[in-house]
Amino acid sequence: MSSPTPVLTEQLKIVIVGHVDHGKSTFVGRLFHDTGRLPEGKLEQLQKIAERRGVPFEWANLMDALQSERDQNITIDTAQIWFHTAKRQYVIIDAPGHKEFLKNMITGAANAEAALLLIDANEGIQENSRRHGYLLHLLGIRQVAVLVNKMDLQGYSQERFRQIEADYREWLKTIGLEPKFFVPIAAKHGDNIASLSRQMPWWNGPTVLEVLDEFTVSELPNAQPLRFPVQDVYRFDDRRILAGRVESGTLKVGDRLLFSPNNKVSTVRTIERWNAPAGNQATAGESVGITLTEQIFVERGAIATLETAPPYELTRFKARLFWLGRNPFRKGKTYKLKLATQEVECEINAIDKVIDASTLETVSRGSDQVCVGRHEVAELSLHTKRPVAFDLHSEIVSTGRFVIVDGFDVSGGGIIVEDNYPRRTADSLHKSENIYWSEGKVTPRQRALLHGHAGYVVWLTGLSGAGKSTIAGELERRLFNLGRHAYVLDGDKIRHGLCSDLGFSPEDRKENIRRVGEVAKLFADAGLICITAFISPYRSDRALVRSILPAGKFVEVYVNAPLEVCEQRDPKGLYAKARAKEIKEFTGVSAPYENPPQPEVELRTDQLSVSESVAKILEHLQIQDADSAITI
Amino acid sequence: MDSLSKLENQSIYILREAFHKFDHLAMLWSIGKDSTVLLWLARKAFFGHVPFPLVHVDTTYKIPSMIEYRDRLVREWKLQLVVGKNEPVLVSGVTYPDGKATRVECCGTLKKDALKQVLDQHHFTGVIVGVRRDEEPTRAKERYFSPRDKNMEWNVEDQPPELWDQFKTDFKKGTHIRIHPLLHWTELNVWEYIERENIPVIPLYFANGQDERYRSLGCAPCTFPIKSKARTVREIVEELRQTRTPERSGRAQDKESEDAFEKLRRDGYM
Numbered sequence: 013m014s015s016p017t018p019v020l021t022e023q024l025k026i027v028i029v030g031h032v033d034h035g036k037s038t039f040v041g042r043l044f045h046d047t048g049r050l051p052e053g054k055l056e057q058l059q060k061i062a063e064r065r066g067v068p069f070e071w072a073n074l075m076d077a078l079q080s081e082r083d084q085n086i087t088i089d090t091a092q093i094w095f096h097t098a099k100r101q102y103v104i105i106d107a108p109g110h111k112e113f114l115k116n117m118i119t120g121a122a123n124a125e126a127a128l129l130l131i132d133a134n135e136g137i138q139e140n141s142r143r144h145g146y147l148l149h150l151l152g153i154r155q156v157a158v159l160v161n162k163m164d165l166q167g168y169s170q171e172r173f174r175q176i177e178a179d180y181r182e183w184l185k186t187i188g189l190e191p192k193f194f195v196p197i198a199a200k201h202g203d204n205i206a207s208l209s210r211q212m213p214w215w216n217g218p219t220v221l222e223v224l225d226e227f228t229v230s231e232l233p234n235a236q237p238l239r240f241p242v243q244d245v246y247r248f249d250d251r252r253i254l255a256g257r258v259e260s261g262t263l264k265v266g267d268r269l270l271f272s273p274n275n276k277v278s279t280v281r282t283i284e285r286w287n288a289p290a291g292n293q294a295t296a297g298e299s300v301g302i303t304l305t306e307q308i309f310v311e312r313g314a315i316a317t318l319e320t321a322p323p324y325e326l327t328r329f330k331a332r333l334f335w336l337g338r339n340p341f342r343k344g345k346t347y348k349l350k351l352a353t354q355e356v357e358c359e360i361n362a363i364d365k366v367i368d369a370s371t372l373e374t375v376s377r378g379s380d381q382v383c384v385g386r387h388e389v390a391e392l393s394l395h396t397k398r399p400v401a402f403d404l405h406s407e408i409v410s411t412g413r414f415v416i417v418d419g420f421d422v423s424g425g426g427i428i429v430e431d432n433y434p435r436r437t438a439d440s441l442h443k444s445e446n447i448y449w450s451e452g453k454v455t456p457r458q459r460a461l462l463h464g465h466a467g468y469v470v471w472l473t474g475l476s477g478a479g480k481s482t483i484a485g486e487l488e489r490r491l492f493n494l495g496r497h498a499y500v501l502d503g504d505k506i507r508h509g510l511c512s513d514l515g516f517s518p519e520d521r522k523e524n525i526r527r528v529g530e531v532a533k534l535f536a537d538a539g540l541i542c543i544t545a546f547i548s549p550y551r552s553d554r555a556l557v558r559s560i561l562p563a564g565k566f567v568e569v570y571v572n573a574p575l576e577v578c579e580q581r582d583p584k585g586l587y588a589k590a591r592a593k594e595i596k597e598f599t600g601v602s603a604p605y606e607n608p609p610q611p612e613v614e615l616r617t618d619q620l621s622v623s624e625s626v627a628k629i630l631e632h633l634q635i636q637d638a639d640s641a642i643t644i
Numbered sequence: 645m646d647s648l649s650k651l652e653n654q655s656i657y658i659l660r661e662a663f664h665k666f667d668h669l670a671m672l673w674s675i676g677k678d679s680t681v682l683l684w685l686a687r688k689a690f691f692g693h694v695p696f697p698l699v700h701v702d703t704t705y706k707i708p709s710m711i712e713y714r715d716r717l718v719r720e721w722k723l724q725l726v727v728g729k730n731e732p733v734l735v736s737g738v739t740y741p742d743g744k745a746t747r748v749e750c751c752g753t754l755k756k757d758a759l760k761q762v763l764d765q766h767h768f769t770g771v772i773v774g775v776r777r778d779e780e781p782t783r784a785k786e787r788y789f790s791p792r793d794k795n796m797e798w799n800v801e802d803q804p805p806e807l808w809d810q811f812k813t814d815f816k817k818g819t820h821i822r823i824h825p826l827l828h829w830t831e832l833n834v835w836e837y838i839e840r841e842n843i844p845v846i847p848l849y850f851a852n853g854q855d856e857r858y859r860s861l862g863c864a865p866c867t868f869p870i871k872s873k874a875r876t877v878r879e880i881v882e883e884l885r886q887t888r889t890p891e892r893s894g895r896a897q898d899k900e901s902e903d904a905f906e907k908l909r910r911d912g913y914m
Contacts, residue, residue: 023647052888078782078800079903088801091784092777094830101647103828115805119787122807151807232645243657244664248691255689257657286691287841297645299656301691312664336805350810415810422805422812 022100024229027124029117029148031138032109034130035161037087039199040106041071043220046206049095050074071200075106088113090120099225109140114387115336118425121148126155126227128220133172133196134165137180143370143387145180149189150332150389150427152409156184157193157223164198168211186372193223232296233260237321239403239411241352242271242314246301253284253301254310258294259352259410261318263302265292271314272401273325273354278304313354315401315411323401323411325513328361328520330393330431333384333416334369337423340383341390341416347423351414354400358416361395384424391429399513402428434512456562459539463497467536469529469561470543470629473554473608474571475600476586477578479617479625480545483571487543487626494635498541501532516597522553529557536565541633549605569629570611573618575600648836651829652685657809658788658825659689659772663696665813666770666821670726672759672914673698675710676861677845678774680717681834682826684843686772687721697724699762699771703754704734705741705863713846728762730754741865747896748904754863756913760796763820772823773914778830780892782906786824787812794818796912822914831891832884839877851875860892868894 028036044050054074062069073082074093081088087108095102107120121127127148131141148156158180166172173196184191195204196215203209205220218226238261246253267280283294284301294300315323335341341360349358363381365374367389375388384390405412405427416424460466470487472480484500491498507514511527514520525548535542548554558566578600579587590598597603608614613632615625645653662669671686671694673679686694700714718725733739733753740750763771777784787803789811804812815821826834838845851857856869857880870893874880905913 021646023650048888050888051890054890075781075784078785079906080801089785089803091781092828093784094778116803119803119806243660246690248693253691255660257653284691286688288688295645297650297653299653299660299689348814410808413808415807417814420812420814420816422807422810425805425807425810 022229023103024100024126024224024227025103025105025124026224026227027105027107027121027127027148027153028130029107029121029127029144030109030130031132031135031140031144032086032111034109034132034135034138034141035199036109036130037072037075037106038070039128039130039159039161039197039205040093040104041074042199042202043104043205044074044093044095045071046202047095047097047221086110088116090116092120097221097225100229102224109144111140111143111387114143117144118147118151118334118336121151121153122425124153125230126157127153128157128159128223129191130159130161130199131176131180132165133160133162133169133176136176137183139370141180142183142372145184145189146187146369146372146389147334149187150334152405152427154189155227156189156191157195157220157227158191159199159220160194160196161199163196163203163212164201168196168198168203168209170196170212170214192226193218195220195223233408233410234262234296236260236296236408238263238267238316238318239323239352239408240269240302240316241354241411242310242312242316243353244312245310251284251303252307253303254316255299255301256316256353257299258296260296260408262296263294263300263316268319269304269316270319270322271308271310271316272323273399274310274314276308276310276314277319278306278308278310281305315352315354323403323408324433325399325401326433326515327396327399328393328515328517329400329402329433330364330391330429331414331426332389332391332429333424333426334389335384335386335424337386337418337421339418339423340385341418341424342383344382348417349394349396349400349414350417350422351400351402352411356400357397358394361393363390363392365391367391393431395519404428404430406430432515434515456537456539463539465496465539465541465635466565467539468541468565468567468633469532469536469557470541470567470569470633471532471548471554471557472543472545472569472571473548473611475573475575475578475605476547476598477581477583478571478573479615479622480547480571482622483569483615483617483625483629484543484545486622487629490626490630491541491635496541496635497539498543499535501528501535501542501544503546506531518597522550525550525553526556529553529560532557533560536561547599547605549599549603551606551608554608567613567629567632568608568611569613569615570608571615571617571625572607573616577618648833648840651833652688652837654828655682655685655825656689658811658823659686661809661811661813662770662772662789662823662825663690666823668766668768669696669770669772670699670763670766670768671696671772672774673700673714673725674774674861674914675700675706675714675846676774677834677838677849678776678826678829680845681829681837681843682772682774683717683721683723684841685825694721694723696772697726697766699726699728699759699768701728701755701758701762703750703758703863704729705739705754705865707848707861707864707867709848710846710861717844726762726766728758730758730761733757747866748908750866751908751913752911756796756908756911759914760912763796769815769820770823771820772825774826775824775914776826776829776831776834778891780890780905782909783827786827788824788827789813790822790824791815792820792822792912796820798910798912800910832881835877835881835884839881845877849880851879858894860895862895866896868896870894 105120107117177194197204239259243256281303343360369389403411532542589595590601738744848858857872874883
C-alpha cells in the first residue's frame, strides 16, 4: 500500500483519545503499518528490541518513544506523526489516556480539528472515555468518530458493539456532542482499519481510513469580523510596524481600525511582508505587519478591529474552564490571564458550578464554592484588574478563549460564554486624545453673571418609584420657565451611551455613578443647573461626587418614600420582577439603600405633591418662584 | 491558504512571541537546512532583520565547507554570530575522533556541554532551536516552548500544557526555555519551502559525482552520506516523496543504544 507522498495542499490534524489501555497507541502503530507508512526498518527495529528485552512486541512502541513509556506500557506524553491518504495529509496526535497526564491530552487535543475516541469493547465505557468526550466538546472539537476497539476479545460480537454505541451515544448527547461514526475495530489485528475485516461480516463499513477522509478541514474565519491582536511593535528601517496575526476577518489597506482596550483609532497605511509582495490585504491566519497613517500609541495586547464590529471590553465575564494545575484555582488569589496577546491580572469573581467531567455530577464543597480542583471543570465568572477585549467563544473562537497562569505555569484554560454583556455603541467609541485640564479664561463668576445664576448639581437619590424622575422633569420645566439654564441627566440616556459598557454589579454601578458625577460636575462648571435622578444607593458614591464639586454646589435631595409605597407604585414593574427573583440585586428588595444622613433637602413624597416637592428644592436654591402659584 | 503558508505563518507567530518575551534570546544555527530555514523565517518575522545573535556550536569536526558557508551568510545577511566551543575537552582530546570517547559521550561534551557554556556565558534565557517533530520520536513529544532546568535537563515526563498558542513564557531564574518554531514541519515541508523561497542551502545536500548526498548534517566522523541522484532542490523534494528511509539514518550517534538519543536529549541536547 506504500505510495509516494502526493502533492497535497490539505492537512487535517486528528487527535486520538480515550481511556488508558484502550489501545490508542496500538491503533496508531497499526494504522501506519497497514497504510505502508512505517519508516523502513522501523518494524524490524521494534521487534528486535522487544525480543532483546524478552517482552512481546507492541505496536504502541512506535509512538511511545520514551523508555519510561515502554517500561510501563503507557503513553505519558502526546506525540505527533504524519501520514496521508490519497485525499490529504494527516497529522496524527496520540494523546495519553491516563488521568495523571490530562494536561498532555489537552495539549494534543487543543491542536486538533477532529478526534478519534477509542473504547475498549471488553472494558466498555470508562472514566476517561467520558472525560475526554466532554473535554473535546469544551475545546470546540465537533468532528468525532468513536472506535470500539479490541472487538476480538468480545468474539467480534455485533451485539456488544451496538450496546456500547447506544450507551456512549446517550452520554455524548447529554453534553451536546454527536459523533459522526462508530466503527468496530481490533487495532492489534488491523480489523476495519485500512480494509474491512473478515471477522465482522456484519460490518459493511466504513473503515477507519474512510472515516478519516469523511472529516472536513475547517475553513479559515475570513468572513468573520476582523480581529488583529497586536503582538509587538517594531521600529525597523525608520518605520513603526505593528506586528500581529489576523485571527479572523480580512485586513485591508485603508481600513479604519479601532484598537481596544484603549480605544485609539487610526487607518492602515501599508501591509508589510518580507520577501513577498506587500499586497493590500491580509486574511485570517496571516502573520503580517501594518503601518498606520496617524501615529497613535499602541502596544502589545491591543486588538485592532473595524469600528463597526468592536469586541466586548469589560472587567468581568463568564467562562467555562478546565483546571490542570497542581494547586487548585482559588477564590481570593490573583492569577494571570492570557487572552490573544493580552495579559492581565484576574481573580475568580464567583464559582457557579464545579463539574466532574467524567460523571457530569456537580462537585459539592459545602455551601461556599471556593476553588476548582485539578482536572475539574467549572462554570464561573472572572474579574480582571483592567478591561479586557474579548468575544464570545461561540462567535469568534480566537478571542473567545484564554489560559490562566498560576506562578510560572499555564494551569487552566477556558472559553467565554454568553451573559448580558453590554455592547459598546458608536457613541461610546468617540474618544478624545491629548487630554489635559484647562482652566480657561472665563471664570465661574463671569459665567454666573451671564446666566444670572451659578451652576449647581441637584442630586436626587432614593428608591425606585420614590418619584425622582418625575420631580427632576418638573424641576427642569419650572427652572426653564424661570429663565434658568437647567438640564436633566437621565439614567437611561447615560446607560445607552456614556456607560453602555457597564452592567449592574456593585463595581459597575459605582463606576456608573462616578461617571455621572463627573459629567454633572462639568455641566455645573459650565454654569448649568444639572439635575440627576439616580437611585445611587451608596453613601460613599454620593460622597465621592460631593467631593469633586466646590462647596455648596452639590445639593443632595433625598427623595424619600417608604418601600411599601414605592412597591405599590412600581411604575416600571421592577419590584414585581425583583420579588420573582427575575432581577438580582434590586435596591430595597435584595440590595441595600443607604439613606443620606444629612441631605440638603428631604422630600417625603408620600406626603408632598410633585409641585410642593419642586418648590422645596427651589427654596433651597433661593430661586423666587413666581410660577409656583400656577401649579399643575 | 496552502499548507506551506500555514506552517510559515505559525512559525513567524512563535518567533515573534519569543522575541517579545525573552530579553536574552539567541538562535542556534547548525548551518543545516532546518536552522537555515529558521533563519529565513526570522527574517520574515522581523522584516529582513535578525534581531538576536546566532549561536553556532562548533565541534571543530564539522565538514569544512559548512564553516565557509556559515561565514559567507554572516557577511551577506549581516548576522551577529557567537561561536561556542568546548575548548578544555578539545585540548584534552577526550573525543570520539581521538578514540577516547564514545560517539554519544562526544556529542555530550562537544555539543551539549559547549551549548551550556555559551548559554551561561551570555545569560541567554530563550534559545530558538530548529528541531522538528518528525525527525525522531522524542522530538515528536516536544513543546514549542520547552523549559530546561538549570542543568539544562528536560523533564519530559512533566511538560507544560500548550494550547491555543499560549506558551510557557514564565520561568524560574536560572532556567531557560527552548523555543521550537519548526516543530510542526516535516523534512519534506522544509525542502518544499526552500524551493518556494529559493533559500540558499549548503551544497553538501546535493548529490555529488559518486551519487551521494548528505540528508542530515553533523560532524564529519559521525555523519554519512546516502545514495542519491538528487542534484537540485526539486529532485530532493521528489526523492523525499518516494522514500521511507528515516531522515537521520546517516547519523551514527542515534544508534548506539535503544535510548541513547533520548538520554542525550534529556540532558539538554538539541
